[in-house]
Amino acid sequence: MTRYSRVIGTGGYLPEEIRSNEQISQLVDTSDSWIFERTGIKNRRIAGPHETASSMAEIAARQAIEAAGCDAEEIDLIIVATGTPDRVYPSTGCLLQQRLGIKNCVAFDVQAACSGSIFALSIADQYIKTGAASKVLVVGSELCSRIVDWTDRGTCILFGDGAGALLLAASDEAGILSTHIHSDGQYEELLYCPNPQVATEANKDEAGFISMRGNEVFKVAVNTLGRIVDETLEANNMQQSGIDWLVPHQANTRIIAATAKKLKMSMDNVILTLENQGNTSSASVLLALNEGVRDGRIQRGQVVLLEAFGAGFTWGSALIKY
Numbered sequence: 001m002t003r004y005s006r007v008i009g010t011g012g013y014l015p016e017e018i019r020s021n022e023q024i025s026q027l028v029d030t031s032d033s034w035i036f037e038r039t040g041i042k043n044r045r046i047a048g049p050h051e052t053a054s055s056m057a058e059i060a061a062r063q064a065i066e067a068a069g070c071d072a073e074e075i076d077l078i079i080v081a082t083g084t085p086d087r088v089y090p091s092t093g094c095l096l097q098q099r100l101g102i103k104n105c106v107a108f109d110v111q112a113a114c115s116g117s118i119f120a121l122s123i124a125d126q127y128i129k130t131g132a133a134s135k136v137l138v139v140g141s142e143l144c145s146r147i148v149d150w151t152d153r154g155t156c157i158l159f160g161d162g163a164g165a166l167l168l169a170a171s172d173e174a175g176i177l178s179t180h181i182h183s184d185g186q187y188e189e190l191l192y193c194p195n196p197q198v199a200t201e202a203n204k205d206e207a208g209f210i211s212m213r214g215n216e217v218f219k220v221a222v223n224t225l226g227r228i229v230d231e232t233l234e235a236n237n238m239q240q241s242g243i244d245w246l247v248p249h250q251a252n253t254r255i256i257a258a259t260a261k262k263l264k265m266s267m268d269n270v271i272l273t274l275e276n277q278g279n280t281s282s283a284s285v286l287l288a289l290n291e292g293v294r295d296g297r298i299q300r301g302q303v304v305l306l307e308a309f310g311a312g313f314t315w316g317s318a319l320i321k322y
């Protein structure tokens with residue numbers, strides 16, 4: 001009998017503070033209309049001074065565990081995707097394990113920028129399929145507002161904070177049908193975030209902020225996501241019409257629309273959270289999935305395509321029978 005990973009619960013958390021395009025236009029030379037037309041974003045959430053990746057992860061994770069109706073102690077693996085960990089170490093996964101009071105499980109972090117949740121999901125799926133784990137908690141949690149330069153209009157308009165979570169369990173019913181992950185390290189200069197604490201003499205003056213050549217990233221993202229759609233459909237011997245929902249990484253509506261077009265899919269079948277959340281990096285796909293599940297759009301038995309693209313470059317997809 002085939003052993004699948006099935007989504008048994010989802011959760012999400014967004015910090016209270018809302019920062020609008022109007023507020024950002026007080027900080028940098030931009031406007032609500034420019035931001036909305038070019039990106040689809042109107043508002044984003046900003047974490048409070050006491051919040052961390054692990055504190056937000058805990059709230060999202062508890063929601064997912066509650067939705068699954070299981071006990072936290074049943075979890076045998078925690079994978080947290082984050083580019084903004086509380087500490088260099090312990091991992092945010094271990095800090096989350098402590099917060100959830102789980103004594104006996106494995107926990108670690110995955111760093112694949114905005115593709116982090118897809119990478120984490122892919123790893124989780126392999127652990128479950130091989131029998132190495134039975135219940136895996138996957139979380140994406142990001143404090144993008146703390147690594148954004150609020151004087152750089154090319155990046156500060158885009159990002160927001162939040163956490164998304166899902167719980168996977170082994171099942172003989174179809175769940176994750178396939179995952180596909182890729183990396184290409186040659187694009188470092190187009191999108192990176194320095195770590196000033198470990199700077200060399202050559203880059204000691206760099207601040208720890210996101211640096212992005214947005215227009216160039218945009219073009220690669222559109223092409224790459226088009227290719228990953230083909231790869232996913234081919235691997236599953238499926239036509240575009242077999243997919244009920246697209247749950248994309250929320251970076252830019254124009255990138256998402258290009259992927260929907262490739263799938264010959266109406267935007268009505270795309271879960272969009274971008275307008276009020278911005279780009280929450282590795283949290284975005286999980287937050288969008290949680291929203292689609294909780295508001296009843298995504299139903300059991302439907303086929304859902306998750307995809308993401310981010311720094312590295314990294315990119316990936318997961319095809320799920322929900």
Ligand code: ACO
Pocket residue numbers: 029030031034035038039113114115153154157191213214215216217218221251252255279281309310311
């Ligand atoms: N307000 C007003 N004008 C602006 C702003 C702004 N906020 N930002 C840039 N401009 C100006 C530029 O200076 C430029 O002016 P010029 O023509 O006089 O030189 C003009 O607008 C066009 O700039 P572009 O950079 O070409 O604008 P573009 O349409 O590409 O939009 C954006 C920029 C929104 C950043 C877009 O390129 C984008 O979304 N890129 C992809 C981001 C992404 O997917 N990142 C990957 C995930 S993130 C991660 O992994 C951490």
